[in-house]
Structure formats: C-alpha cells, structure tokens
Amino acid sequence: MRFDHAGVATEDAESLAFRYEDLFGCEIAHEERFGDLKVIFLGLADGYFELLEPREEGTISQFLESNGPGLHHIALRTDDVEAALDDAADVGVELIDEEPRPGAWGHEVAFLHPESTGGVLVEFVEG
C-alpha cells in the first residue's frame, strides 16, 4: 500500500488550494461536486491533498463544527479495495464500508472505523 492522499476539511477549498499551490508547488489535478461536498485534488509528486468543502449539512460540516478546519483522513492506495477490506475484517478491524463504494474522482473507496486504527480515519482507494 502507498499514500494516495491526505483529506483536509475546509470552509473554503478554493482559497486553500491557492495557498497550497503557492506553498507546496502543487497544482489542481481534479475538481468536482461530490454529494454534499466541493472537492479539489491537488497533485504532489506521488499523491494528493484532497480539499473537502461542505456545501450542505453532512459529515464534513459536522467535522468542521466539532474540530475546526484541518486533517480529516488519510487515504492509502491499493490494487484491490475489496481484498484489503477482507484482510482488515480478518484482523478484527471495524469497517465503516463493508463493500467498496464509488468515491470522488470515480474511484472505488472504503473507510475503516477510526476506533480500530488509533483514532485515524483511513480510506482505501483503488488505483
């Protein structure tokens, strides 16, 4: 497995994208409206920042209310999300998604429960 992206909750994805472009020399690789979110992916040499801006009430707006802006999750890239989920269940990890589901940018994704991963919200991304 390898790092795919760091998910960042923000009130203003476009402003943060400008800041990260200036600061880290990354560029917008993809942008979309995904469910209740505006999502911007910024490309690094080997992965992405995923900026998550809520446009409606949802998990990210709730996260922002509780925690303020900042790191929301870490995504790891794997060739086979379904196999990775099976392996995770085998070692007793609680799953948020029992099966892969469509995520942003057309990828199959699944989230693990942070209670099982030391408080870290981990996403598996197929690719």
Add this chain to the structure above:
Amino acid sequence: MRFDHAGVATEDAESLAFRYEDLFGCEIAHEERFGDLKVIFLGLADGYFELLEPREEGTISQFLESNGPGLHHIALRTDDVEAALDDAADVGVELIDEEPRPGAWGHEVAFLHPESTGGVLVEFVEG
C-alpha cells in the same frame, strides 16, 4: 514535494504498530526515543506512518488530552528544508521553526503554523 509521513499521536505506539503491520502490511523501519517521545516509523511503499507516544509531558501529551489519539501532522519531503522555509515565508506563511532543526531519525525538519495551512500541521523533512 512528496509525502514523507503521516504523524499519529497515540498512547501506545507499540500496540498501534502491531495493528498497522497486520492491517497495512507495513513494517517497523525505525524506532527511537526522541525528546519526550517514543517514536516508531512504519514503512509503506513510498512513505511512513510516524507513531508518536509521549513518555513525558509535552506537545503530544497535550494533543492527546485535547483531541484524543489520531492524526497529528503531515510531513512533506523536500531536498532543501531551508529553501522551502524561505519560500513559505515569502508567501506569508507563519513558521513554527524559522530554521531547520534536528528531528527524529536524524533528519532536518521544520514545522509550519497550522493557522497558515488551513488547520493542518505541516512538517518539512529533508531527504
């Protein structure tokens, strides 16, 4: 710049290392006592998890008291931390470390202030 590691605050680095080894197929790449911390680096294909366990009062013990265990920072690898800090200061980013300083695993590191990076604590790592 590329991802170097995701820093995770934990009460028990060894137990979390076992869990991540089982779950993500990573292995312990480095382990040390660094200042007030026990630190374990777990290798992924292209980066690391850095597990941070406080052994004395300090910023990580305070983080755990305020937030509980979980994601603490993101580290980006660069060939030249000093140049990256200069560039960051030029675009108006507030720095925690004005100059590179010795970090865990013998690397030169510097932290940016999360107020300037959308609430994300970002570390530059030389390597």
